[in-house]
Amino acid sequence: MNNDQPAISIADTVAKGLRRRRAAEIRLRIYGIAAISFVLMALVVLLGSIVSKGISAFQQTHIAVLVNFDREKIDPAGSGKIEDLRRGDYDGIARNSMRAAFPGVSGRRNRRALGKMISSGAGDQLREMVMANPNLIGTRQRVWLLASDEIDMLNKGYARRKPDGSATKVSRRQVAWYDALVVKGAVERHLNWRFLTGGDSREPEQAGVWAAVVGSALTMIITLMLAFPLGVAAAIYLQEFAPKNRWTDIIEVNINNLAAVPSIVFGLLGLTVILGFFGLPRSTPLVGGIVLALMTLPTVIIASRAALMSVPPSIREAARGLGASSSQVVFHHVLPLAMPGIMTGTIIGMARALGETAPLLMIGMVAFIVDVPSKFEDAATVLPVQIYLWADSPERGFVEKTAAATMILLVFLLAMNAAAILLRKKFERKW
Amino acid sequence: MSSSLTLLVIAGLTALAFYLGRSRALSISHDLPARLHSLPRYYGYFVALWCGVPTLVLLMIWLVVQPIIVDGMVIGSLPAAQQQLPSDRLGLLLNDIHNIARGDAASARTPMLIAAAERYNSLLDLGNWLMACCALALAGAGLILSRNKVAPGLRARNTVERALTGVLILASLLAVLTTLGVVASLFFESLRFFEKVPFWDFLFGTEWSPQTALRDDQVGQSGSFGAIPIFAGTLLITSIAMAVAVPTGLFAAIYLSEFAKPKTRATIKPIMEILAGVPTVVYGFFAALTVAPLIRDAGVSLGLSVASESALAAGVVMGVMIIPFISSLSDDVIRAVPQSLREGAYGLGATKAETVRSVVIPAALPGIVGAVLLAVSRAIGETMIVVMAAGLAANLTANPFEAVTTVTVQIVTLLVGDQEFDSAKTLAAFALGLVLFCITLCLNIIALKFVQKYREKYE
Structure with missing residues (x-):
């Protein structure tokens, strides 16, 4: 009796099969880990590239020069009145102080090249100083003037130095002057307040995000004021009061589909209906807020319905047992208990609206706007649109500004999402 | 006053x-x-x-x-x-x-x-x-x-409550009004467009150059509005995005729901959701500034000619954007598969991988298909990534290294800037918008049907 032979071969087959099956198991795990690593890597590269590009924008290169606050140039009439002081030739003073730093430079072209090393906003900087303190007139002060975008790029190492002594967008002479200033300790990077507190500019070194941040805030106020009450009201009706019939079915399907309509379509709606039909003013936070509210509404409704649904029926029955009417049940008992969930959904919807760009392009929020908006009807831009506009600008200096504005936007979004998570953690209830 | x-x-x-x-x-x-x-x-x-x-x-x-x-x-x-x-x-x-x-x-x-x-x-x-x-x-x-x-x-309370219900009904009708507004505005503007450009020329024409001249006597003053190259470009970029997002998202979801320890899952999932919260304009900036040059340099070193606004760069970044969308939706449906099905498979001697492959995935398939369809609809409607990283020229090509344009890019370029409301150029944007709306709507309805069927089966 020799039955061992086939038994061994079965064991062999099984062992082989097991190896194969275990390999398949490991393969699947590896695919999964690879997929997750890819996602994590993408996240790290995305955030890393933005932070590494944007961090330098929070500092701006300044050049120290001895400025002669020449009375002749500031106030030739000698009136001493603020309006006359405002009209002084501060650009000329800034240029002159650069020339004074390099007395050997002659010739118009060289002088112009020298003047181009400081920003065209340096004159405004001096004007502000004089406005704040008119006693400066007639004195000589060492002032840190804002350097031009090209010098800033050279200082931050983005402009490549070429073998012939020049660098990208900076001539050989300018590089030599720059190096001389560096040796004298007259080039420093200072915190870029202008970026955090100013409006947009054509010059990268003078551009700021504050106008866009305020525009975003105004737009979000309108969005919140519309989307939150309307969304919650719609959710209450659909979840608590609506009879189950074809109409409410249609509304429900409608809301689900509206949540997945591409955002740009809401921009087209805003363009034809809100701007065209109702004639509201273009490029304003008012219109932007309305468009984003229509876009956010389905999100708020769906989240609010889920929150209302999670309140157990026993609460409703108890309230009813004490004689509350239907609306008293909802408004006094169910709604307060559902509120944390509703708020979480609203914050997430608002975070989406804050990052939204495409529909706002349609309603003209892409205009170049320097002034900080103060009303809902002022022309304004918002943070994501500002990012889009700067990303489209050809100047090298706008790359770091774009990345820095992105960092600011991400910080806001992160804060909102963190608030939503905290809210959920704090008020989450297991019934 | x-x-x-x-x-x-x-x-x-x-x-x-x-x-x-x-x-x-x-x-x-x-x-x-x-x-x-x-x-x-x-x-x-x-x-x-x-x-x-x-x-x-x-x-x-x-x-x-x-x-x-x-x-x-x-x-x-x-x-x-x-x-x-x-x-x-x-x-x-x-x-x-x-x-x-x-x-x-x-x-x-x-x-x-x-x-x-x-x-x-x-x-x-x-x-x-x-x-x-x-x-x-x-x-x-x-x-x-x-x-x-x-x-x-x-009976003051009854009156007040009736009024309140009226307000609530009005609020819920707003969603319907929005849809009606979208449909009406797109439809009527498109009708005006189709008065100028025949419907079939738009839908099946193969040449897209919407530049209409300012004066009638200028050369090439009548633009041509054949949308096939735009649809092809949209399809190309969407396919690239899906090729990145579907396998990655699906494998990530399978790993997280079937293999990962609860602790790993609890840390990885929120991190992946950060990716979903990043605004699209940021992805667009990333695509244009980091990924596109990377792909171009890689292509050049391999001896390929790669356009600086290649479809590949926009598609890959869009895929990365959509991964969390697919993975979280499929994670939900995979977890909704009843545990008893898995235990049945284990009882028959299946390994985890075999259970996943021959029991869990087939059971979750309708839900996964629904998730993928929703993702496709998002990719088609996605605007900022392609506006910033894809091209403007309407090339009819299937080569991912060339620049193509999409429906959303064209809508933005046609409508941003100076507008005259009755030129065929501006109206074309609304016709494209109508097509976009119809396609995404169909995809959404089909996807929701799939998901609903799936829910009915197991819940």
Whole structure:
């Protein structure tokens, strides 16, 4: 009796099969880990590239020069009145102080090249100083003037130095002057307040995000004021009061589909209906807020319905047992208990609206706007649109500004999402 | 009186109405509120409603009708020659009058226009005063009449609750109105487009160059509006995005729901959701600035010619954006597969991988298909990544290294900047928008059907 032979071969087959099956198991795990690593890597590269590009924008290169606050140039009439002081030739003073730093430079072209090393906003900087303190007139002060975008790029190492002594967008002479200033300790990077507190500019070194941040805030106020009450009201009706019939079915399907309509379509709606039909003013936070509210509404409704649904029926029955009417049940008992969930959904919807760009392009929020908006009807831009506009600008200096504005936007979004998570953690209830 | 001040006064009156109504109810009950049908505050709400709501309705109607009447009166006061102008010229004239009246710059400043602007301003002033008086009278009448109606037997709570339900119904109808607005605006603008460009030429034409000239005698003044290259470009970029997102998202979801320890899962999932929260404009910037040069350099070093705005760069980044969308949706459906199915498979000796492959995935398939369809619909409608990283030229190509354009890119480029509302160029954007809306709507409906079927099966 020799039955061992086939038994061994079965064991062999099984062992082989097991190896194969275990390999398949490991393969699947590896695919999964690879997929997750890819996602994590993408996240790290995305955030890393933005932070590494944007961090330098929070500092701006300044050049120290001895400025002669020449009375002749500031106030030739000698009136001493603020309006006359405002009209002084501060650009000329800034240029002159650069020339004074390099007395050997002659010739118009060289002088112009020298003047181009400081920003065209340096004159405004001096004007502000004089406005704040008119006693400066007639004195000589060492002032840190804002350097031009090209010098800033050279200082931050983005402009490549070429073998012939020049660098990208900076001539050989300018590089030599720059190096001389560096040796004298007259080039420093200072915190870029202008970026955090100013409006947009054509010059990268003078551009700021504050106008866009305020525009975003105004737009979000309108969005919140519309989307939150309307969304919650719609959710209450659909979840608590609506009879189950074809109409409410249609509304429900409608809301689900509206949540997945591409955002740009809401921009087209805003363009034809809100701007065209109702004639509201273009490029304003008012219109932007309305468009984003229509876009956010389905999100708020769906989240609010889920929150209302999670309140157990026993609460409703108890309230009813004490004689509350239907609306008293909802408004006094169910709604307060559902509120944390509703708020979480609203914050997430608002975070989406804050990052939204495409529909706002349609309603003209892409205009170049320097002034900080103060009303809902002022022309304004918002943070994501500002990012889009700067990303489209050809100047090298706008790359770091774009990345820095992105960092600011991400910080806001992160804060909102963190608030939503905290809210959920704090008020989450297991019934 | 300005309309905002009027509104403020009405709000104040409404608040007053609430207190008057409530105190009236308290006084007629002789401090025995139990004699009233409703709680005292409902009488307050009752009076406030009658005071505020009709007035607000009046204000809204007034604000819509007043400009039309004032414009008509201003035009009526213009010299006869101006009144005979065709309607579009008259509109421009009216626009100038409005601008002068507001103190803004106008294209022309003739004495006639300035006089008209003054007349416009005085009429507007008169209208606003009239509106304020009517509104206050109506609010006062509502207050007094409804306050007099307050009686112990008045069913104030029922009235208030009915009004409240009305408000709730109106709010939920807004979503329907939005959809109707979207459909109507896209449809009517598209109809105007198809009057200029035949429908079939648009849908099946293979050449897209929407540049229409300013003057009629310029060369190439009639643009061609064949949308096939745009659809092909959209399809190409969407396919690349799906090729990245579907396997990655699916494998990540399988790993997280079937293999990962709860702790790993609890850390990885929120991190992946960060990716979903990043605004698309940031992805666009990333694609244009980091990924596109990377792909181009890699292509050049391999000896390929890669456009700097290649479809590949936009597609890959879009895929990365969509991964969390697919993975979280499929994670949900995979976890919804009943545990008993898995245990049955284990009982028959299947390994985890075999269970996943031959039990869990087939069971979850409808849900996964729904998730993928939703993701496709998002990829097609995604705008900023392609606007910033894909090209503008409509090439009909399947080569991912070339620049292609998409529906959303064309909508943005056609509509951003100077617009003339009746040129075929601007109207084309609405026709593209209609196509985009229809396709995404169909995808969504099919996807939701799939998901619903799946839910019915296991829940």
